Amino acid sequence: MTVAGAVVRGTYQDSVRLMRIGEELRTRAGVRSVGVVMGTPANLESLRDVGLYFEEASSATAEDIVIAVDTAEGTPPETILAVVRRLLVEPSHSETSRFATFPTTGAAIRNAPQGAVGLVSVPGEHAPRETNLLLDAGHQVMVFSDNVDIDVELELKTNAALTSAAVFGPDCGTALIGGIGLGFVNQTHSGPVSIVAASGTGAQAVAVALDRIGVGVGHIVGLGGRDLCDEIGGATLLAALQALDHDPATEVIVVVAKQIGLLTLGTMMRVVAELSTPIVTCLFGQPDAWVTSLVGAHPANSLCSAATIAKTVLESLPHQRPNVDLAVVDSYRQSLGPDPVVRGLFAGGTLAYEATQILRPLIGDVATDESAASGSHGVVDLGDDRYTRGQPHPMINPSLQADLIRDQLGNGKADIVLFDVVLGHGTHACPAEILAQAVMESRDRPQQFLAIASVVGTVNDPQDLMYQQEILANAGVAVQDETSSAALLAGFVAASEGPQVPIQVVDLSAPPAVINVGASWFAEAVSAQGVNVLHVDWHPPAQGDAELADILDSLT
Amino acid sequence: MTVAGAVVRGTYQDSVRLMRIGEELRTRAGVRSVGVVMGTPANLESLRDVGLYFEEASSATAEDIVIAVDTAEGTPPETILAVVRRLLVEPSHSETSRFATFPTTGAAIRNAPQGAVGLVSVPGEHAPRETNLLLDAGHQVMVFSDNVDIDVELELKTNAALTSAAVFGPDCGTALIGGIGLGFVNQTHSGPVSIVAASGTGAQAVAVALDRIGVGVGHIVGLGGRDLCDEIGGATLLAALQALDHDPATEVIVVVAKQIGLLTLGTMMRVVAELSTPIVTCLFGQPDAWVTSLVGAHPANSLCSAATIAKTVLESLPHQRPNVDLAVVDSYRQSLGPDPVVRGLFAGGTLAYEATQILRPLIGDVATDESAASGSHGVVDLGDDRYTRGQPHPMINPSLQADLIRDQLGNGKADIVLFDVVLGHGTHACPAEILAQAVMESRDRPQQFLAIASVVGTVNDPQDLMYQQEILANAGVAVQDETSSAALLAGFVAASEGPQVPIQVVDLSAPPAVINVGASWFAEAVSAQGVNVLHVDWHPPAQGDAELADILDSLT
Incomplete structure (x- = not known):
């Protein structure tokens, strides 16, 4: 192995x-392997890994280009290095000059029309500065760069909100805005x-799957991989949903992600409940994501099914309303006052589990044992x-469930009690009577409370579904057919505000220009x-001098 | 508080x-609170918790009844205790004698017709003995009892397999076999x-939800909460699926569970792929459960949607075939030999994630970094x-992906390589050429290998989907439209056998009798x-003497 190399400084x-x-x-001819990289520590390490390290490389900095070649015998490495030097001084867009090139982002901004979109792909540590310049000029920005800290992401989105723009990313690979593809994007109908x-x-x-089954694609709003973390709270997601809901050309919205923060899922549920556009949610690594179906979304479990479900929704499904009446929710919220405490008291283990999955995104932590501290939410499975x-x-003897209702409501430990009443052969002859009695006895307490029950049974069950429902309703219990609807009602009434997110504005109109940094x-x-x-032939600020860079941006 | 009590021994x-x-x-009149329990340590503790403990209780054993009463002043507790003693000596089925009662399970078995079903609800520690007696007599058994160890559950199901019967449970609350409800079960059409x-x-x-939307229910086979753990491997699930698939009256099968072991999910996928009855899977706490859709199941995310999806499948959907041709799978399995190693090399992060979710249940552990040891499965996201x-x-420069294909296949590190080829604006001008070349160069190795690729693109993309697919196919790559299908093919070809489970036999015919223990x-x-x-008026074996109990069972 004959390795030779050079460092081109600055x-x-x-x-x-x-x-x-x-x-x-x-x-x-004669070249066996080659490495041409900026001289960052990580890149130098990579050269070492593939056996392309040479002594002078150790003196290189992140602002220097490092070239290393391994040549066959008889091929002097100097001839190859000379070729590199020549290639480096050629203009960087020699292949084409279909676009204007500017030395700095500031210069490109001064020449750009209003409503352009920025596309930033500089190394992560430099991306925030360029993004903020674009935002301050009123342009929305797609940040392709990765390796950006999450607190910096929040700062960028906060700045975007101040300038009534939006940030897609960082680490956003794909967007299609007003028919213009940014980053990696397919040519779909x-x-x-x-x-x-x-x-x-x-x-x-x-x-691609939509295109294959004959359905055209409108916009693709990329969020970046971390927008749905609770630290960011779906700041760009929420702005995108608002914009797409008002876009007359968008008839179905598909949301795609591997995972979503629990509180962000709760915020999304409240927003989805009020959208007028049908929505397909494909959050396929998230076991709780099915709860979006309760507010009218059509959940898809996989990338491939998202497209077919979107097609079905588009062609044949009526817009689904949430499983809860938002006006009823509002009136309960007013009567109960702020921060009501929810306790679930279930005879059915799976029903307790289902209720917990629904409550958590909406109200935050839900304890699942008796240890729930006073003033905090909890759900217990009394069949455990x-x-x-x-x-x-407890399906044979509902007295423990009744005692706990009496204790939670009567003693003011909970403001909302959620319980199930399971009918059928083998269960208590009239559970509603015992449970309704416990609710009635709790009415003495001074504060308002809300009791919500789901009755699992049929009209042919020995206890008769209708009769059991009537007993509960007469005791002032809000009776629901499904435990999921009962839990959703409790969750919406007790919902906390969720994470505060910067309110960005997504503009879906076709951008008159793209500023590529x-x-x-x-x-x-x-x-x-x-x-x-408008292409910016970006270079890192000399020696990281931000002040000098600012001066350059204003002059060039 | 005036607490008095008595211990009724033996x-x-x-x-x-x-x-x-x-x-x-x-x-x-005069009774404020009361406790009547068997004198187990847990029950004595409960009495203490509610302030109903009395001195003599400390001498009670699990074979003694402990009675404690708190009476109002002027009500002598002795009169209440006398009432209890009288109630205790009344026959235990005084309300009704619609059924014959036997002193032991052995006696009931001798009087039962063939093909009866056992229903065991004795305390958990005694349930295995009674269950085995019923199994040995050829009856299948529903075990309502909980608090049974999981290794004992496996022993019971192994014994059931030997007797060509089945065990539903332990901790099975609900079953409906041949129209007969056992445990807690609703009266549905x-x-x-x-x-x-x-x-x-x-x-x-x-x-209940099916009944409400006008769809009748056939059988309900209860499994118990732990049948789907990998320790049990879905032993009763698999027997139930086989029986229901052969049941002419069953047109749709719904599987309901919160969670399922990963390897058991893999076994289920292989079984579902060969069922002729459509199946709806509602495994709503399991993020991987969507993979069942790839073998033809209709996944429901929630209890409420399971019923509506089952109705839709029943009324309007054709039976879905698996996304993979099982004959093709078999031929690849034969050509590759046993235990092929799978490596996924992805440019798309979400595609890598999706492939990993599909592979894990089928082939077991899948490492998601380069650290995958030689001979073990792995998937890497090269866009990380x-x-x-x-x-x-890597979507701009596929050379790393190509180098890894060459290394994995050419150097015999993997037998199956799975990769994505992502097309569109902003991606490499002809990635298939570079990747196909790497596959071709690997053909020198002596062993057979399998290269599987999914191409994400459209015919209008700059690279042209059809052209890219053709380049890959010409290099002998198995080309799939969807990454999910590509991963399923790899997973089925490399699938391990999965946990060995006892092969039980579920009998769905209406039982001529129920033996209630x-x-x-x-x-x-x-x-x-x-x-x-046939009711067994069960009592715990005196002093836990199993030998004496056996003698009693054979005599009475």
Whole structure:
């Protein structure tokens, strides 16, 4: 192995351009392997891993280009290094000059029309500065760059809210805004289904599947992988849903993500409940995501089913309303006052589990044992082994359930009590009577309370469903057919505000221009779609001098 | 508080009967509270918790009844205790004698017709003995009792397999076999949808919802809460699916559970792929459960949607075939030999995640970083931050993906390589060429291998979907439209055998009789349905003497 190399000091090229130079070198006779990278510690480490390290490389900095070649015997490495030097001084967009190039983001902004979109792909540590420049000029920005801290992401989205713009990303790979593809995006037919995605390839897979089954794609709003964390609270998701709900061309919205923070899921449920556009949710790594079905969403479990469900919704399904009447929720909220405490007292274990899954995103922590501290939410499964050892099951003997209702409501420990009444052969002859009695006896307490019950039974059960429902209703219990609806009602009445998120504004109109800050690769991809591109031939600020960079931005 | 009590030694009554005595006492004048329990440590602790402890109670054993009363002043506790003693000597089924009563399970078995069903509700520690007696006589058994160890559950199901019977439970609350309800079960209309449930109230909720929307219920096979753990491997689930698939009256099967072990999910996928009856899976606490959709199941995310989806399947959906051709799978399995190693090399992060979710249940552990040891399965996301720092994204530069294909296949590290090829604006101009080349170069190795790719793109993408697919197919790559289908193919070809489970046999014909061992409450509930009941007035073996119990069983 004959490794030789050179360090070109104080010269920056983006990774795509360096990759292309490397590719060109590899085709030359006598070259066995080659590395052309910026001299960051990580890149130098990679060179070492593949046996392309040379002594001078140790002196390189992140602002220097490092070139290393391994040549066959008889090929002097100097000839190859000379080729690199020549390639490096050629203009970086030699292949095409379909777009104007500017030395700084400031210069491009001064030449850009109103309502342009920024596309930032500089290394992560430099992305916030360029993004803020674009936001301050009123442009929304897609941040392709990754390796950006999450607290910086929140700052960017807060700044976007102040400028009535929006940030897609960081780490956003795919967007399609007003028909213009940014980043990695497929050429699909235009149509009525729009996609909001915390996952770039997830969005691409759904868009491609829609196209394959003959359904066109409207917009794709990329969020970046962390927008749905509770730290960010879905700031871009919520802005995207509002914009798409008002977009006359969007008839169905598909939300794609692997996971979503629990509190962000709760916020999303409250927003979805009031949307007028049908929505398909594909949150396929999240076991709680099915709860969105209770507010009218159509949950898809997989990328492939998201497209087919969206098609079905588009063609044949009426818009589903939430399983709860929002006016009724409001009136209960007013009568109970702020921060009501919810306690679930269940005879059915699966029903307790289902209720907990629904409550958690809406009201936060829900304890699932008796240890729930006073003033905090809890759900207990009274059929659990620890309650039934030596005791009949609560479906045979509802007295423990009744005692706990009396204790929770009568003693002011809970403001909302949620319980199930399970009928059928083998269960108590008239459970509603015993449970209704417990609710009635609690009416003496001074504060208002809300008792919600689901009755699991049929009209042919020995206890008669209608009769049991009537007994409960006469005691002032809000009776629901399904435990899920009962839990949703409790959750909406007790819902906390959820994380406060910056209110960004997503603009879906076709951008008159794209300001590309970073890899010229993306400028080419956008320009190839016939869009006006202002490309910034970005270089890192000399020696990281931000003040000098600001002066350059204002002068050039 | 005036607490008095008594210990009635060597007398056993089931908890339901003790509850009824307690209820009767509470209605008497002067009684403020009352406890009537077997003298187990847990029950004595409960008495202490509610302030009903008295000195003599400390001497009670689990075979003694402990009675404690708190009476108002002027009501001598002795009069209440006298009432209890009288109630205790009354025959335990005084309310009704619609069924024959036997002193031991052995005696009932000798008088039972062939094909009866056992219903065991004795305390957990005694349930295995009674269950085995019933199994040995060829009866299948529902074990309502909880507090049974999981290794004992496996022993019971192994014994059931030997006797060509089946065990529903332990901790099985609900079953409906041949129209006869056992445990807690609703009176629904008879019909074409049968339910298999690891959750009693889950089954009840689905049955009731079906009844409400006008769909009748066939059988309900209860599994007990732990049948789907990998320790048990779905032993009763698999027997139930086989029986229901052969039941001419069952047109749709609904499987209900909160969770399922990953390997058991894999076994279930392989079984579902070969069922001829459509199946709805409601495994609503399990994020991976959507994978059942790939083998033709219709996944429901919630109890309430399970019923509506079952109705839709029943009325309008054709039976879905698996997303993979089982004959093709078999031929690849034969050509690759045993235990092929799978490596996924993805440019798309969400696609890598989706593939991992599909592979895990089928092939077991899948490492998600490069650290996958030689000979073990792994999936890597090459778009992850750690690969893209200073490097173009693999969707721009597929050379890393190609290098890894060459390394994994060419160097014999993997037998199956699974990768994605993502097309569109902003991605490499011809990724298939580079990746196909890597596959071709690996053909030199002596062993057979399988390369599977999904191409994410459209025919209008700059790279042209059809052209890219053709390049890959010409290199012998198995090309799939969806990443999910690609991963399913890899998973089925490399699938391990999964947990070995005892092969039980579920009999769905209407039982000519029910042998009820334990609470007379359930004998009454079954008898009320017009079924012949043989009730065992069960008592714990004196001093736990199993040998004596065996003798009694054979004599009485």
